[in-house]
Amino acid sequence: MSFLSTVRGRIVAVSAVLLIGLNLRPALAGISPLLDAIQSSTGISGTTAGLLTTLPILAMGLCALLGEALNNRLGERWGITLGVVAIAAACALRFGEPGAPTLLATAVLAGLGIAMAQALLPYFLKRTFPEDPGRITGLYVTAIMAGAALGAALSPSLAKAASWSFALGLWALPALIALALWQAAARRHRCSTAQPRRSVGPARAAQTTRRLWRELRTWELVLLFGIGTGAFTLILAWLPPYYTALGWSPSAAGLMLGGINLAEVGSGLAVSAWIGRFPDRRGPLLFVLTCLLAGLACLVLIPESAPVLVCVLLGIGIGALFPLTLIVTIDHRTDPAEAGALAAAVQGGGYVLASLMPVLAGMLRDHFADLTQAWVGMGACVLLLMLLTLRFSPASYRTA
Template identity: 35%
Template sequence: MVGMPAHDDLATLDAPASPSATREPGSRPTGSPWRGRLLVVGILLAALNLRPAVTSLGPLLEEVRADLGMSGTVAGLLTSVPAVCFALFGLTAPRLARRWGPGAVVCAGLAAVTAGLALRPFAGGTPAFVGASALALAGIAVSNVLMPVIVKRWFPHRVGAMTGLYSMGLSLGTATAAAATVPMTRALDVSWRAGLGVWALLAAIALVPWLFLARDRTKDAGKAGEEPRSGADSGTGSGKDFGTDEPGAAGRARPITRSPIAWSMAVFFGLQATAAYITMGWMPQIFRDAGVSASTAGVLLAVIMAMGVPLSFVLPPIAARLRHQGVLVVILGVFGLSGYAGLYLAPAEGAWLWALLLGVANCTFPLALTMLGMRARTSAGVVRLSAFTQGTGYLLSIPGPLLVGALYQHSGGWGQPIAFMAALMVPQIVAGVFAGRNRTLEDEI
């Protein structure tokens, strides 16, 4: 079963020490105030570090290719490594969290990010470079899956707002790495190796609060065999939220692979991830080949990613108020198709406008995260849906960057790859409309 947690999955996430410590949900997370504040800081810092490993590479990809002797196809493989790692390691997140607790797993993930980014500059060839990148991406993968679970668990009545904060931090880290890597490398007069390695420092800072959150676990919540309160009480913030809806429900549940909601979410997530990783891996090269300088190409990528900062505050709350999120999916898709059309016809002349349009379209990620929290009623449902959606979705996204690299090398230009990117937007819209329907996973399984 893909990503299906056992009965007591994730029950140990910093649960309150006793029933008396549980607060009515809606205003702040359960437990002591300092832990709630530290959790908010930890979520934000973690989000800042979940994309620089990818977006810092795009603006320097040409230099990396030249130094390590990569062909276009191999470079395309490199841009697919994030999706591969997110799919493979993301599927392990529920089992790891069941064994060690989500806080400890996120902490270990950030340690892997720090180590991978620190080792990558010392790679002497492509295999070592890919291996160090994979270590960092493995850490990112488990955090990707567990963040929606942590938000649902500790902020059950503020899913939209906290998802917006998390998405804002993710977009900010993405944009900063894209914009600052080349100028910083040139200002310090260092090679691409140091320019990529400096992002390990940011990851090390993010690790600090999770060292405390990982240690802060209680003894009496989430024991094996505990059953949650059913119905309206699911999501009260107690450690039992990660059980099933009612005693024995785990044994009667249908496989998640038989859920139309799960598949529509996975396809929607996978296609938006395909667009995102093609953008992060290849967009700077598209602009550079059109005559834009390397530093400006990095800034243009940063513009695309930075659009997610303000929109991450706006989209999740709006989506949480709508009964059907399909209208938002269609609007974002229209922006994407317009941006690809402009990129095809006049990549350099309208570069800034195309970057803005594609930046709006790229905000399907915070929308998808919000929908994950809305398509399940319980935290246990979010665990299953998040693991399946992200694991399957990232598997579906693996061929995209590879095909773009192959099309580019075969055709000698960017016309065919851009047309391919635009074509993928159509099934993304269709899947998103189906995923946005007002149904939950529990209704189907």
């Protein structure tokens, strides 16, 4: 009997996955509530400030495209280990009020670490929990959202107590705790070692990847994931500065972002609990896209009159859309290797697309001194996704 087939083993595995998920966003979410202080200290422009989110998201996309190669070369255990080490190192290097070059370098390093973990964890989840990958994927993504909420809500308070660089650097500590728990889980499971998976060699992996990119459905899923994640990165990078420009304090703006992230956690948990009741995922997708569109409209029309409504609508839309897109992607393949390859392709292409949103918004802010145009543009993209969602019937999974 393997360690992960026991109750204790599965508890350790799930705990490790959730704790890693908690560490996949604070390095990003902690930036935006402190962006005014960072710009004042370093003198960076709005476009450069957008790069602090764009660069890690871009690194995540490029690294995710190599998910199959990483799994074959490093294995799940050491690939995810290196990813968490990179996250911890990126956070630690932010101590001591770093300048713009160090901030940009740590943004790339954090993005690479996050990408390695995200690229390899779907393989681990699909193989370790084959009886219900959708539910555990929902929990894992919910943990990611919870980490974003903690990063946004706690960083302004930490900065007020010490400095903005201390607030960013302190997130190295939970990453090290996640690293220790992951090692405890992974070393007890033989298939999670650094040995490559001999059943899927490099030639077969490359052939699978080429075939996936020739399928129209792969590009449709990339568009779904990319725009959905783009909404998340846009809100993550620019919602607090949008509210500080309206006269809110950094702490209040950070709490606003934390409130959205908290609503994301609740909607992610709802997806995990109820997704099994909806074999046709189009209904849930259309519902959450409608919530997202309504939240963006509130940002444009009544940003200060109904902040709770903004939090709820954006939180439901973004928080449920992220796990739903991953679940729909995994639905398209029953073989764990192919599911992992498709997830890597969709996440890779999607993150590259999503990485454009923060820097484009920063350019709009530099030009118009406002972010309204960014919210309107994202709303138009959400309308496009609503039309695309109609194509994702369960029958189309087989034909795709």
